[in-house]
Amino acid sequence: MFEIVFLGTSASAPSVERGLSASLVLYRDQRFLVDCGEGTQRQLLRSGMGFRKLDKILLTHGHLDHILGLGGMVSTFSRWESIEKLSLYGGQWALERVRDLMHVVLRGGEVDMQLDLIPVRPGVIWQDSAMSVTAFPVSHRGPGCFGYLFQEATRRPFLEERAEELGVPRGPERRWLVEGQTITLPDGRQVGPDDVLGEPLQGIKVVHVGDAGRTRNLVEVCRDADALVIEATYLSREADMASRFGHLTAAQAAELAVRANVKHLFLVHISRRYSERDIRREARAIFANTTVPRDLDMFRITKGGVEKVTG
Ligand SMILES: [Zn+2]
Numbered sequence: 001m002f003e004i005v006f007l008g009t010s011a012s013a014p015s016v017e018r019g020l021s022a023s024l025v026l027y028r029d030q031r032f033l034v035d036c037g038e039g040t041q042r043q044l045l046r047s048g049m050g051f052r053k054l055d056k057i058l059l060t061h062g063h064l065d066h067i068l069g070l071g072g073m074v075s076t077f078s079r080w081e082s083i084e085k086l087s088l089y090g091g092q093w094a095l096e097r098v099r100d101l102m103h104v105v106l107r108g109g110e111v112d113m114q115l116d117l118i119p120v121r122p123g124v125i126w127q128d129s130a131m132s133v134t135a136f137p138v139s140h141r142g143p144g145c146f147g148y149l150f151q152e153a154t155r156r157p158f159l160e161e162r163a164e165e166l167g168v169p170r171g172p173e174r175r176w177l178v179e180g181q182t183i184t185l186p187d188g189r190q191v192g193p194d195d196v197l198g199e200p201l202q203g204i205k206v207v208h209v210g211d212a213g214r215t216r217n218l219v220e221v222c223r224d225a226d227a228l229v230i231e232a233t234y235l236s237r238e239a240d241m242a243s244r245f246g247h248l249t250a251a252q253a254a255e256l257a258v259r260a261n262v263k264h265l266f267l268v269h270i271s272r273r274y275s276e277r278d279i280r281r282e283a284r285a286i287f288a289n290t291t292v293p294r295d296l297d298m299f300r301i302t303k304g305g306v307e308k309v310t311g
């Protein structure tokens, strides 16, 4: 199960209701902050998530509405919070701007925290046995823009009935089988993983795109995703402006969801020029399972669907 908390959903400048880009993706005890617009640390506190275990930040690109919050956050972390290490992932351009920002914040001074700036290239950038994060290129303005794919590992379900039929005892033997070992029963028969494990089940797939100017290059990475988070800065009536500034319309985002067979679409980076209702209406006419989340909304994403938890 993934959870996502939308911390900031406004485009370019904050509005009364919406802060600048940031969302928190949670999986078991791992937390990934995607982008860190101005005001993100306050939003983290308001969401009830706080700073605990917040040691990985993924940047989609280097525009200020996605990174300025790092200044305040690192300042806080370096003085008051017990976070020992913070890893910042991003393209070269984003990291260069972050380096400039950190120069202002830290002024070359010593901090009690290890700050790692990790340049991202397309491919897996983080993984453990349960899930992985893969970076993929996104076309926006400027070089080195990335989206992030959160993929739960494929697993084979344990077939309880088969195990009973074969006489596999209830004990550590079952775990060994799940881990891929062959066991020997008291009567000498051998039972292997293939005897008691079902067909592989795809894990949950969540795709998070930041600002994007086109969608054709995103169809494959979004294919069959359980949830897609992507910008919808404009409405179709201003499609020419959207393409001029490297942004998407709600309709373009919804068409991507249809083409890629996405299960649920979250539209963020909402411009103050439109009402939330208009964005939702334009997208839902094309793709019904669309949500325009508000700041601090939290959702649970499983194979069974998307469910709102708080907000
Ligand atoms: Zn932006």
Ligand SMILES: [Zn+2]
Binding pocket: 061, 063, 140, 141, 211
């Ligand atoms: Zn941007």
